[in-house]
Amino acid sequence: MSTMTETAPTALEKAALKAGPLGELTRRNEVFSFLKPQENPLIDTRHNMMLYVEGVSVSFDGFKAINDLNLYIKKGELRCIIGPNGAGKTTMMDIITGKTRPDAGQVWLGSNLNLLKMDEAEIANAGIGRKFQKPTVFEALSVWTNLELAMAGPRGVWQTFRARLNGEQRDDIEYVLELIGLKDQQTLLAGNLSHGQKQWLEIGMLLMQKPKLLLVDEPVAGMTHQEMDRTAELLRSLAGEHSVVVVEHDMDFVRSIASTVTVLHQGHVLAEGSMSDIQSNPKVREVYLGQ
Numbered sequence: 001m002s003t004m005t006e007t008a009p010t011a012l013e014k015a016a017l018k019a020g021p022l023g024e025l026t027r028r029n030e031v032f033s034f035l036k037p038q039e040n041p042l043i044d045t046r047h048n049m050m051l052y053v054e055g056v057s058v059s060f061d062g063f064k065a066i067n068d069l070n071l072y073i074k075k076g077e078l079r080c081i082i083g084p085n086g087a088g089k090t091t092m093m094d095i096i097t098g099k100t101r102p103d104a105g106q107v108w109l110g111s112n113l114n115l116l117k118m119d120e121a122e123i124a125n126a127g128i129g130r131k132f133q134k135p136t137v138f139e140a141l142s143v144w145t146n147l148e149l150a151m152a153g154p155r156g157v158w159q160t161f162r163a164r165l166n167g168e169q170r171d172d173i174e175y176v177l178e179l180i181g182l183k184d185q186q187t188l189l190a191g192n193l194s195h196g197q198k199q200w201l202e203i204g205m206l207l208m209q210k211p212k213l214l215l216v217d218e219p220v221a222g223m224t225h226q227e228m229d230r231t232a233e234l235l236r237s238l239a240g241e242h243s244v245v246v247v248e249h250d251m252d253f254v255r256s257i258a259s260t261v262t263v264l265h266q267g268h269v270l271a272e273g274s275m276s277d278i279q280s281n282p283k284v285r286e287v288y289l290g291q
């Protein structure tokens with residue numbers, strides 16, 4: 001029977017072993033990224049606030065893409081962000097996730113984590129998950145394996161093929177399968193899913209990381225009406241446990257989510273409120289709805 005200890009150590013493993021028992025304990029994580037514990041420092045949400053974006057500005061070649069942006073997302077809230085093309089919606093997500101650094105302002109996760117002092121990986125580990133528009137699932141692997149690979153914790157690709165899942169980990173996968181409505185498709189190859197199902201699988205993969213804040217950019221582009229309804233239901237069910245920020249152009253979809261809506265215009269918040277407040281706001285009608 002072959003066991004892990006019988007395998008000849010690789011150069012990296014030798015380097016870790018050379019550091020001695022104590023060194024091994026402290027350095028293993030640096031040497032083997034897949035052994036790195038998923039860091040999820042406690043986010044201080046005692047003020048019921050998950051995200052603070054305050055006075056944020058960023059310019060690209062003198063053009064102010066984000067201009068004194070203020071945005072507050074409550075714990076467990078589902079927020080929709082709308083706005084015309086070029087309003088700065090994606091740039092705002094780039095700033096929150098550390099992809100773009102602002103020229104001015106503050107961005108905090110809870111009241112204790114200064115996101116401007118963290119890099120992209122640290123921000124992701126702290127509990128912010130981002131869903132880009134295009135689904136990026138592993139097409140040649142099953143739905144189940146996609147979720148397994150995305151699992152939070154000291155597992156990685158390497159361990160997935162060596163170690164068996166424990167009961168709790170299986171439960172986590174079952175739970176997410178149920179939530180994203182792909183229980184019956186769990187053995188299918190992800191490549192055989194419909195466009196909508198791939199989007200849900202990717203949301204499921206984000207959920208395996210147990211994020212506190214989910215950022216979702218244009219989730220329903222290219223979906224059928226039925227898939228859109230199902231997506232609205234899914235995002236609503238995620239709120240409460242997670243804070244969810246959804247950027248979307250489709251007004252019927254935004255209306256169906258029925259959450260607080262923030263209108264961005266020229267990198268600044270133009271209006272905020274319920275969908276009916278927004279629709280009757282003259283400033284919004286002027287710049288956004290073109291009336």
Ligand SMILES: Nc1ncnc2c1ncn2[C@@H]1O[C@H](COP(=O)(O)OP(=O)(O)OP(=O)(O)O)[C@@H](O)[C@H]1O
Pocket residue numbers: 060061065083084085086087088089090091092
């Ligand atoms: N890296 C960059 N370099 C230069 N300009 C940029 C960069 N990123 C964004 N911009 C500009 O900033 C503005 C805001 O773009 P952004 O993509 O954030 O808009 P958006 O609200 O997401 O639009 P859409 O609804 O079309 O997705 C645009 O004018 C865009 O061209």
Ligand SMILES: [Mg+2]
Pocket residue numbers: 089090091
């Ligand atoms: Mg965009």
